Amino acid sequence: MPELPEVETIRRGLEKTIIGKKIVDVEVRLPKIISIGPAVVSNIRKNSAVTAKKFRTLAVGHKIIGVSRRAKMLMIDLSGLPAGRQGPLTILVHLKMTGQMIFAKKGEKKAVKIFNALNSRRETLPHQYTHVIFKFSDGSHLYYNDIRQFGYLRLVRDQDLEHVRELAEYGPEPDDKKFTxxxxxxxxxxxxxxxxxxxxxxxxxxxxxxxxxxxxxxxxxxxxxxxxxxxxxxxxxxxxxxxxxxxxxxxxxxxxxxxxxxxxxxxxxxxxxxxxxxxxxxxxxxxxxxxxxxxxxxxxxxxxxxxxxxx
Ligand SMILES: [Zn+2]
Known part of the structure; x- marks a missing residue:
C-alpha cells in the first residue's frame, strides 16, 4: 500500500504532467471505482453505470488547475465552468492497496509492469486492470489501474469538501507545525x-x-x-x-x-x-x-x- 512518500511522489508526477490539461472524455471501465459526493466510500461496493455516466458528464469540459494531497488522499482540483453548469469540483483519489496513476503523452504506447517483481510482465496500457481513463484535449491520457479494486475516484463539489469525513479526521501532516x-x-x-x-x-x-x-x-x-x-x-x-x-x-x-x-x-x-x-x-x-x-x-x-x- 502506498504511504506518504509514494503518494507525494505521485502528486509531484501529476503536477508535472496534467496541470492545465482539459478533460475531453472519461472512460469508466469499472464503475465501482467511481463515486460522487462526500459520503464515505466502502470497500464493498456495487457497479453503477448511472454513477459512471454522471461522473463523466460532470468532469468533461473542466481543466485541471491543481493537484494537492492530504495524508494519502490525492486531490485533483478542477476549474469552474460558466454559470448554469457545475461549479468548482475536486476529484479525490485514494489508491488504497494497489491503485496506480500512469500518464501517457499523445500517441505514447506505455508499457508498465503489473507488479514490481523481477519476473512480472510489462503490459501496454490500457490493460485488464485499467479501470478509468482520462482523455485530455492534447491527446494525452491518464490511466487509473488497480488490481485489488479497493481504490476510488470520488468527485466532490468544492463546497462539500468539508463534509468528507476522512479529510476531517486525518491527523496533522508530519511537517505541519501542529505535529510537535x-x-x-x-x-x-x-x-x-x-x-x-x-x-x-x-x-x-x-x-x-x-x-x-x-x-x-x-x-x-x-x-x-x-x-x-x-x-x-x-x-x-x-x-x-x-x-x-x-x-x-x-x-x-x-x-x-x-x-x-x-x-x-x-x-x-x-x-x-x-x-x-x-x-x-x-x-x-x-x-x-x-x-x-x-x-x-x-x-x-x-x-x-x-x-x-x-x-
Ligand atoms: Zn542491528
Missing amino acids: VQYFMDKAMTRPKLSIKQFLMDPKIVAGIGNIYSDEILYWAKIRPARVLRSLDLADFSAIYRAVPKVLKGALKAGGSSVGDFFRVDGSEGHYGRVHMVYGRYGENCRVCGEEIMRVKLGGRTGSYCPHCQK
Missing part, C-alpha cells in the same frame, strides 16, 4: 497500552505513515515496534519524533519504495526499498550489526525489527 513532540506525547498518554507501531500507523495521530515507514522510523529511533506507549520515556518519544522526517524525507528523495505495485506517474520505480533497514527483511541480517531481523504480529500487521539495534 508534545502533541505526540499527549496523544500517546491517552492510549498507554497500545504498541508504538500501531500508534504511528494511526492516521488520526499523524498522516501517511503505514507498515513500511513505521518499521523504518522505529529502526532509526532504536525502539522495538511492540513496545507499549506507557513504557516509553521522553528520550524515546524524541528519538521517534526526530526519525519521522528523517525517514519520510529520505524516502521521498528516492521516489518512494516500490514494493508490491507502486510505480511513479511515468511508470518508473521508487528506489527507497533498496535501503530499507528492516521492512521486508525478516530473516535477513541487520545492515548495521549483522543480527537476524525478527518479526512480531501487532493488530493484524507484522512489524520487523533488529533485536540488537532496537530496545
Whole structure:
C-alpha cells in the first residue's frame, strides 16, 4: 500500500504532467471505482453505470488547475465552468492497496509492469486492470489501474469538501507545525497500552505513515515496534519524533519504495526499498550489526525489527 512518500511522489508526477490539461472524455471501465459526493466510500461496493455516466458528464469540459494531497488522499482540483453548469469540483483519489496513476503523452504506447517483481510482465496500457481513463484535449491520457479494486475516484463539489469525513479526521501532516513532540506525547498518554507501531500507523495521530515507514522510523529511533506507549520515556518519544522526517524525507528523495505495485506517474520505480533497514527483511541480517531481523504480529500487521539495534 502506498504511504506518504509514494503518494507525494505521485502528486509531484501529476503536477508535472496534467496541470492545465482539459478533460475531453472519461472512460469508466469499472464503475465501482467511481463515486460522487462526500459520503464515505466502502470497500464493498456495487457497479453503477448511472454513477459512471454522471461522473463523466460532470468532469468533461473542466481543466485541471491543481493537484494537492492530504495524508494519502490525492486531490485533483478542477476549474469552474460558466454559470448554469457545475461549479468548482475536486476529484479525490485514494489508491488504497494497489491503485496506480500512469500518464501517457499523445500517441505514447506505455508499457508498465503489473507488479514490481523481477519476473512480472510489462503490459501496454490500457490493460485488464485499467479501470478509468482520462482523455485530455492534447491527446494525452491518464490511466487509473488497480488490481485489488479497493481504490476510488470520488468527485466532490468544492463546497462539500468539508463534509468528507476522512479529510476531517486525518491527523496533522508530519511537517505541519501542529505535529510537535508534545502533541505526540499527549496523544500517546491517552492510549498507554497500545504498541508504538500501531500508534504511528494511526492516521488520526499523524498522516501517511503505514507498515513500511513505521518499521523504518522505529529502526532509526532504536525502539522495538511492540513496545507499549506507557513504557516509553521522553528520550524515546524524541528519538521517534526526530526519525519521522528523517525517514519520510529520505524516502521521498528516492521516489518512494516500490514494493508490491507502486510505480511513479511515468511508470518508473521508487528506489527507497533498496535501503530499507528492516521492512521486508525478516530473516535477513541487520545492515548495521549483522543480527537476524525478527518479526512480531501487532493488530493484524507484522512489524520487523533488529533485536540488537532496537530496545
Ligand atoms: Zn542491528
